[in-house]
Amino acid sequence: MHNFDQANIAKARIEKTTEIAKSFGAASRSYDVSARLQRYSGKHLMSWLPDDTDLTVVDLGCGTGFFTDILASQYQQVIGLDVSTKMLSFAKQSRSKDIFWLEGDANSIPLQSNSVDLIYSNLMIQWLDPLDSAIKEILRVLKPGGLFLFSTLTDGTLFELKSSWKQVDDDQHVIDFKTESMLETLLNTDVSTLIKQKNNPISLEYENVLHLARELKGLGANKVHDRKNKGLSGKTKWQKMCTAYQDFQEPNGVYPASYHVFSGLVKLNP
Numbered sequence: 001m002h003n004f005d006q007a008n009i010a011k012a013r014i015e016k017t018t019e020i021a022k023s024f025g026a027a028s029r030s031y032d033v034s035a036r037l038q039r040y041s042g043k044h045l046m047s048w049l050p051d052d053t054d055l056t057v058v059d060l061g062c063g064t065g066f067f068t069d070i071l072a073s074q075y076q077q078v079i080g081l082d083v084s085t086k087m088l089s090f091a092k093q094s095r096s097k098d099i100f101w102l103e104g105d106a107n108s109i110p111l112q113s114n115s116v117d118l119i120y121s122n123l124m125i126q127w128l129d130p131l132d133s134a135i136k137e138i139l140r141v142l143k144p145g146g147l148f149l150f151s152t153l154t155d156g157t158l159f160e161l162k163s164s165w166k167q168v169d170d171d172q173h174v175i176d177f178k179t180e181s182m183l184e185t186l187l188n189t190d191v192s193t194l195i196k197q198k199n200n201p202i203s204l205e206y207e208n209v210l211h212l213a214r215e216l217k218g219l220g221a222n223k224v225h226d227r228k229n230k231g232l233s234g235k236t237k238w239q240k241m242c243t244a245y246q247d248f249q250e251p252n253g254v255y256p257a258s259y260h261v262f263s264g265l266v267k268l269n270p
């Protein structure tokens with residue numbers, strides 16, 4: 001590949017990451033009240049944490065620092081890393097004073113190679129594109145035998161919303177989620193092994209589609225950089241999409257949204 005092409009790809013990635021950081025930053029104050037999915041998956045991951053306490057741990061994409069705080073009560077040195085300045089300043093004000101907060105991009109982690117025992121990352125890596133180079137970067141900072149404990153969303157997540165928008169236009173309104181087998185291929189290599197995994201399909205209930213949209217917005221999960229016709233999904237399109245979503249409405253009136261939460265524990269091969 002030419003240097004020029006590589007520079008353009010890197011520029012596009014930085015622009016996309018900046019947009020994601022802005023979107024999450026705008027949600028930093030409302031995040032904790034709309035984070036029921038994050039709380040659920042993050043707590044599940046906690047049960048796979050190693051018992052040793054003498055560890056250097058990074059919470060990658062720490063957001064408001066809810067889980068960073070819990071990690072800090074268990075491990076010797078804990079770093080909360082996030083790309084969003086606003087998320088980090090909220091975390092700094094609200095969490096344990098022992099935590100070291102670091103602004104940085106998971107695509108280019110500002111830490112030395114072989115320096116971390118455990119990377120914990122709850123519902124963040126679905127934003128990393130391309131994921132394969134980000135995984136290499138995550139594994140680079142781990143010490144030999146180090147662990148990467150993560151959760152992410154897989155294919156099938158928000159399919160109701162995706163298919164309702166499909167009836168309105170061809171634009172991309174929801175990010176593309178990886179399949180379970182794509183994750184297995186990326187993580188089972190000569191460098192690392194996926195030693196534990198679980199895919200948990202769950203359905204959350206919403207009073208209406210606006211409630212779902214507000215929750216996704218509160219999570220900073222409402223923006224997709226690759227959308228072709230930004231600004232054109234006006235009121236009419238929104239209403240058409242809501243009408244299409246009624247096909248999924250349950251007899252008791254609630255609107256379901258599906259999430260496929262994949263949890264994994266990866267070990268860096270010796």
Ligand SMILES: C[S@@+](CC[C@H](N)C(=O)[O-])C[C@H]1O[C@@H](n2cnc3c(N)ncnc32)[C@H](O)[C@@H]1O
Pocket residue numbers: 017020021024025035038039042060061062063064065066067081082083084087104105106107121122123124127128219
């Ligand atoms: C859904 S939130 C999860 C936050 C936290 N892990 C939790 O469980 O509450 C995703 C977080 O990842 C951060 N993020 C997104 N892309 C990132 C990147 N490339 N590098 C570092 N952080 C990133 C966002 O700013 C946001 O705070």
